[in-house]
Amino acid sequence: PAKTGHAASQDEKREFMSIFPDLVRDLTEVGTHSDIPDAQKWFAKVLQYNAVGGKMNRGLAVSLSFKLLATQDLITPENIKNAHIMGWCIELLQSFFLVADDIIDGSKLRRGKPAWYLNDNLGPSAFNDAILMEAGIYKILHKHFAHVPYYVDMLDLFHEMTLKTALGQALDLLSCPPGQKPILKKFTMERYNSIVKYKTSFYSFYLPIALSMYMAGITDRELHRQARTILVEMGQFFQVQDDYLDCFGDSSITGKIGTDIGKGKCTWLSVVALQRASPSQRLVMEEHYGVPEEESIRKIKGLYKELNLPATYRAYEESTSSMIRTHIQQISRGLNHNVFFNFLDKIHKRSS
């Protein structure tokens, strides 16, 4: 295994990006479907708009992790390219969910541009474009991996991650129905943890590493289980930070303006606030949480500060990161621990 493994370098990002046009071509210019050029052109437009422009952390994680896990003979330019292709499939899965989520949530912006469904009067028909991107995953996997021994494992994994993500989304929607008041009695820490685990951690944290494990020839179920446990923990850690930054982050650094309070999301902050709230503070939550008016948001932020949540968060951050470090050290030596430490380093103390 290679020695380094820090965050993706500019070179790696460039290399990753350079593959994208080929994948668009695989999906839209191949012999099949040449009888429907209009649909092909549309699909290309959907991909160009939606699949790029993010941080690409998930997509890049496959090759970074592969280089740490594989034996030296496997680390060939061809395999690294294949790792990037798999990475793009995760990015497509993510785009599929984001396009749908933005319609469901009525969000206006995504990655600094108008959400896709707001273009060309698309509205709910943008769902079909989400479906196209998801279907694109399997066309790409078939073209590039149909003959590798881990093809079926890979397909099963994408399917399982998709189901889990949709279950997490369902759970989230049950406590925060869009357009309705959030159901605060469902905002328990247990619920929050389940939503995060299913909706985010599996596909964002476990999926890229699991794919790189298959590529490196690691199919042992126990090793996958160990990786999964730790990566789900990291996903949790990441999401708590995300929630914190949404409210208390510096928007000149995060590049986005928080919307969780106004949208009434089930966040770590809201759950801890409800745990600690006095009856009168709970009334503030009932009245103002999920109301997208500046006045209400100000009140909730005030309450969060009153309840000392920034300090609680800092304590959580410290204890969780050291707990995860301990857990990583307990993982089997069959898995290079740097895969996990690097991931953790990228997350810990991040401000965007």
Added chain:
Amino acid sequence: PAKTGHAASQDEKREFMSIFPDLVRDLTEVGTHSDIPDAQKWFAKVLQYNAVGGKMNRGLAVSLSFKLLATQDLITPENIKNAHIMGWCIELLQSFFLVADDIIDGSKLRRGKPAWYLNDNLGPSAFNDAILMEAGIYKILHKHFAHVPYYVDMLDLFHEMTLKTALGQALDLLSCPPGQKPILKKFTMERYNSIVKYKTSFYSFYLPIALSMYMAGITDRELHRQARTILVEMGQFFQVQDDYLDCFGDSSITGKIGTDIGKGKCTWLSVVALQRASPSQRLVMEEHYGVPEEESIRKIKGLYKELNLPATYRAYEESTSSMIRTHIQQISRGLNHNVFFNFLDKIHKRSS
């Protein structure tokens, strides 16, 4: 191969239906995801509401065709049950697309009940329920078929059919953007044929037969190509009838009130009408097609009659069914022709 093969009997329907509760259990009560009982219960509700209540022709076609294609030793109760399970996976694929399509089209009714997204204030979040059903397909396939030799072929087929259906939907949406006037200059017979082929024929006609072929051990690519060609022709025939019945069918028999004209769908009738319309008749189309007012619908129906479309349709029906019969006779003897004749018999001269 068994000798009979007419439309599904009541017994077969009952048998098919009797498997459904087990599949709901597979999806919602298995050990995995037991930490999120609320999401599991929701998923069960989604399945109960959306996956049943249709004619189940697609789902039933798998076992009907399997019994005709397989050698006698393969026709065991276990394999017939497996054919039913595959049939249910097609029904799930169909439900996935219908739930999404109803949101996109703003349809009010589906199978005699309110469209799913109109329940419980769901709105666009019903799209996540569509995703759940699609993901359910692969969980079921994994549970029941992961160890059969045709597992990968089956997965690849479902993926390919999903992509093709979504491409057909995209093509349809490009000529009939919901909430906008239909773009009549795009209503050509070529376009119509492509929409039908991709959006309907592949998953409704080819998919069930192709699955039964794999189950019967028929993997030869040339046989699959032949089946596909003829089944796509039948899908076309079926859709032209569907379009005709939407406008001229007896709603006491079809059980639904036509909406194609009001919604401005690209139908066989509208395409033929535009081919034949004089400049002044074309103006009637431009003004009234896609306007959901009774007056406009009446005008379009009048125009269709003026242009003799009912007679044209009857001539089309006769010539197409005899052409398909001829094509069936030319298929390789490696495929029992009754599979196709039975399918055709179910379609020909249908009134609902």
